[in-house]
Amino acid sequence: MQVSPPRSLTELFLGFLSIGARSFGGVMPWAHRVMVEERRWVTPADFTETIGLCQFLPGPNVGNASIVYGKRWFGVVGSLVAFLGLFALPFVWVLTLFAFYADFAASSPLLRAIVTGVGAAGAGMFIGTAIKLGRPIAKNPWVLVIIAACFVCVAVLRISLIIVLPVALGISLLLARRGKL
Amino acid sequence: MILLDIALYFMVLSLFSVGGLPSVMPEMQRYVVEVKHWMSPAEFMQAFAVGQAAPGPNMLITTLVGWQVAGLAGALVALAAMCGPAAVLAWFVVDLWDRFKESPWRRAIQRAIAPVVVAMILSGGVVLATPGSTPDWRLWLIAAVTAAGILVSKVNPLWFLAAGGVLGALLLG
Numbered sequence: 001m002q003v004s005p006p007r008s009l010t011e012l013f014l015g016f017l018s019i020g021a022r023s024f025g026g027v028m029p030w031a032h033r034v035m036v037e038e039r040r041w042v043t044p045a046d047f048t049e050t051i052g053l054c055q056f057l058p059g060p061n062v063g064n065a066s067i068v069y070g071k072r073w074f075g076v077v078g079s080l081v082a083f084l085g086l087f088a089l090p091f092v093w094v095l096t097l098f099a100f101y102a103d104f105a106a107s108s109p110l111l112r113a114i115v116t117g118v119g120a121a122g123a124g125m126f127i128g129t130a131i132k133l134g135r136p137i138a139k140n141p142w143v144l145v146i147i148a149a150c151f152v153c154v155a156v157l158r159i160s161l162i163i164v165l166p167v168a169l170g171i172s173l174l175l176a177r178r179g180k181l
Numbered sequence: 182m183i184l185l186d187i188a189l190y191f192m193v194l195s196l197f198s199v200g201g202l203p204s205v206m207p208e209m210q211r212y213v214v215e216v217k218h219w220m221s222p223a224e225f226m227q228a229f230a231v232g233q234a235a236p237g238p239n240m241l242i243t244t245l246v247g248w249q250v251a252g253l254a255g256a257l258v259a260l261a262a263m264c265g266p267a268a269v270l271a272w273f274v275v276d277l278w279d280r281f282k283e284s285p286w287r288r289a290i291q292r293a294i295a296p297v298v299v300a301m302i303l304s305g306g307v308v309l310a311t312p313g314s315t316p317d318w319r320l321w322l323i324a325a326v327t328a329a330g331i332l333v334s335k336v337n338p339l340w341f342l343a344a345g346g347v348l349g350a351l352l353l354g
Contacts, residue, residue, distance in 0.1 A: 024236045024339050053278050056294055058198040059267025060238040067271045079272060087260070090237020091244060095256060098231045098245050105227070110354045112227070117349015118342050119230030119309065120320040124327025125338055126203050126306030132332060134299040143296045150300030154207045155307045158215070161208035165197050165297065172293035181292045 003040050005073050009081050012074065015039055016066055016085030023090070027062040035069075042069070062086065142180045146172055183251050184258050186217075191243055191262035198267060200298035202239045206305030209246070219250045222312035229309060234342050240264065319352040 006012040015034055023030040028051065035041045042050075054064035066086045070078035105112050137143045150168050153159045175181050190212060198205045206229075213219045220228065228249065232242030240263055247259025281287045310324040311317075326348070327341045 020237050022236065023238075024337070026338055027238050029337075053275065054271065055200065056291060057267065057271050057274060058196050059264060059271060060198075060201055060240040063238055063240065063264055064267065064271040067268045068275045071272055071275065076272070079268070083264070083268060087237065087241075087264075090235065090241055091256075091260065094232060094235040094237060094241045094244055095248060095253075097235050098228065098248065101227070101231055110350060113349045113353035114346040115227045115230045115349070116223070116320070116353055117323055117345045117347070118234055119226040119312075119345075120323035120349065121327040121342050121345020122230055122233035123306045123309035123320075124324035124345070125233075125331055125341060126206070126302050126309065127324060128328035128331035129203065130299050130303035130306060131328065133295070133302070137295055137299075146296040147300040147303070150297055151304050151307075154301065155304035158207075158211055160211065161197055161205060161301070162193065165199070165301075168297045168300070169199075169293060172297055173289060176289040176293040181296070 003043055003046075005041050006039070009074060009077065012070065012078060013081050013085040015041065016082045017088060019062065020086045021089045023062075027060075027086075031062045031065060137181075140181065142175055146175075184254060187247055187250060187255055188258050188262045191247075191259050192266050195263050195266040196270065198240075198263075199294060200301060202242065203305045204298055204301035207301070207308040209243075210308055213246055219246065224249070226309060226312040230342075234339075323348045323352070 006015060019027065019030050019034045031051075032044075032047060036044050036047050050065055050068055051061060054061045054068065057064050063083060063086060066082035067079045070080070070082035072078075074081070101111070101115065105115070134143075134147065138147075146168065150164060153164045153168075154161065172181065194205050194209065197208070210222075210225055214222050214225050225246075228245040229242055232239055232245055235241065241260065243259040243263040244256045247255035247257070249255075251258070278287070306324065306328070310320050312320070323345050327345055330341050330344070331338060
């Protein structure tokens, strides 16, 4: 597939702006659409590999991808421009929506019920995603032990992630190095 | 100095957000609701709902926490703090990652991270579906139906959020 990276910072900015502007229900599908299908900036394989790295790094996936691609094409300025393009419109929209909601929620129990239902559905999306990601690795009993232990520490005992994450990753890495994972 | 508090906390959280926002959701809820009392459990859940329903990276819920606590300045500081350190890390790591493509350490790290991220995302979902001290079966029902839905179908997740809103109106209204 013939790909051509953005030729100017404006093009880079507008591309990421259009990802942010349309990303209802998740950013990644739209990032794929814009960067691979519409603008043909990158190949599908390149996109998948970059997102793979970004998933493993802390931070928002596509936010990290904007940093990585911005850097590749225009250095540090490119990273900043791509990142700002991605976040500019969603930032305004989420605040507007929240302000609008706060104005009406006080007087409308129905609206509160709807939004609470949306929140519960969002929580369900997390649970479904966890199952989806966990299914392929869950045949390994060590994986189940790690998942169960982390879940108890974080969701039941409410221990801070700042303690749980380093310990869990340390143990997990040890197991991985010994070929248990 | 509340802005400094927000900035420092989210900067630390930023580096812990392996797997994105879902991984740090239980921790953020713990700190914002239980430790700092910046929001009630219900308010936090509703901010989360707005953050999910609005377009853009769901990291934007940090914007709403900042907004609630310290207005526009809080919103900007929270978002910058939540994304900044992770972005700087990504900037430096991308070259290293390419260089160590064939290293056994790289594969070990990938394998080690996966189960921990799964556990954090699962915890995030369960904590969010339980905003009060006692579980509400109606919220768990909506969460369970949604989880099942995204497991069996590939439609835009926005439809599931909309269905959650309808169920919320019917069950909670």
